[in-house]
Amino acid sequence: MSTTVKEVQIGDVGAQAASHSESAHMSLNVGPSHPTTHGVLRLLMELDGDLITRCEPVLGYLHRGDEKIAENMTYNQFVPYTDRLDYLAPLANNVAYAITVENLAGLKLPERCEAIRVLVCEMARISSHLLGMGVFGMDAGAWTPFMYTFTEREKLYTLFEELTGARFTTSYTRIGGVARDLPDGWLPKVEKFVNELPKAIDEVEKLLTRNRIFLDRTEGIGTISKEDAIAYGLTGPNLRASGVDLDLRKDKPYSGYEKYEFDVPIGSKGDCYDRYLVRIEEVRQSILIVKQVIASMPGGLWYAEDAKKIFAPPKEKIMTSMEELIQNFMIVTEGPQIPPGETYFEAENPKGALGFYLVSKGGGVPYRLKIRAPSFCNLSILEKLVPGHMLSDITVILGSLDFVMGECDR
């Protein structure tokens, strides 16, 4: 039996464009699968020697249609999908989504629930920034800091597992509360962790902050001016590094953030080094918040008690009482009943402001859910930011922007 072999040319836009180009410029394609791109981002670039003259990001390689999926399931069923947005801080996404729906329902949550949410949000921020700093060091050529940050992140994941049952895809919140109360003896473990964490951060700082090579590679590179940062809709540490004083935890406090004292680090230059400094300081501030939450953890319920048609009652009541059984059945089958209306809520997530625009026509299914992904907005500045830099700066600029494609492409 004879076999025929046919060569397949996978379309390479970069190479094709290069062969058609009449100028001396070279077209270069980076990604979609490339260690620099932290996922599946693709950059089409035009180079003049080593200098980048044009950069066009190509997105969508991780597009799963989360917004379409949301229109086809009940509010609680969508919580696991929020894990997969910014998958480095799933707990913070869970909280942002739950608060959006609760805002539309007009729910007031008990203090304990709010405190638990603040606690997990800040732990998620620490976890996300630890990874962000570690891989940023790696992008700039320093392997070792990554080992320190990953060791600490591993400990956090063990804590997440004890709390939610999952290390990565936590799905911890429900509309009107959280999935379960804090386990016994968990808070002291968190406290032990945050007490030990500053030592590891110091180690990372010793390796990076005044490292000559690191400074040379990051200082003055990828400078984003205040005006540009606002015009391109940057949020989070990237915006603050450019000197814009916007932190939604302070400016529009949600979930009881106004009760805790912390500082908001603001950069002065807006270069890659500033973005690194801001993240380091944010981790230290998050540690302070976690300590305050633990010290003042209120008692009481971890779900809204008056949310009869929204939050499923506790298991032991479902098993013993007819009314609660019916209530649970209705919530599971038809979804939490949310009144009609529209709302927009943004939470200060590790990557920036994660926004949900929710349109409800009543019932248990959203009519439209738009996810405003901070990584999407933060990447939109690349077209303006990258030209004028050397090719070797690409890794550093991308690393300093700290984006996640799962959230960008949705």
Added chain:
Amino acid sequence: MSRQFATCRISPNPLGSLDSMIDDDFVKSLLDGRDYLSFKHHEDCLTINCLPESLVDFTKHLRDEETFDLLVDLTAVDHGDGAEKRFSVVLHFYSLVHKSYLRIHVLCPDNEAPCIPSVSSVFPAANWHERETFDMFGISFSDHPNLKRILMWDDYPYFPLRKEFPLAGIEVPLPAADVAEVTGADVDPAPMMGGPFVASGNSRMSEAEPRAKDESWTEKSEKPL
């Protein structure tokens, strides 16, 4: 020397989360003399209807005079096939001074070929948001510098977030024609296994269950793979 932070804020914002400056007087002064605007509601944030032809001028005014200089989001809502005006574009602005959001609704005049002016000349942030809205809803933005698909591939023929588009997707050719020629592969709809398992609105759960949708899948005979 390691660099110092320019500023560090210690106390919470004195204004708190209240939209203290976005009151009735503000709304009145904003709407006064602009008959292309109309007040919609002020529930979670101030929401205003705007006619498409004045959108660019009005957003410029918002940015320069009213300090709403951060365009945080731009998207669209499909009101369904039966609606008189089917698509509305929704813009969200944030003001660093007022510490408050502002929402603008723009109804697209044409249901068949919806088109509104692009605000990307005023807010560069709108560039990608408008591309995404075009990609998902098929709403075009006139004067947009680079209006092409952003999440789906360039030749994709449908607009996935329109209400009539099925959740599973529609079969289309593979984007890489040379690979498709050899492998014969195309882009198939997602296997839904009888889902989505949701009883929305007035429908009954028994009708939404996978069993009810696919009669070949019962306790006695398993669903064929």
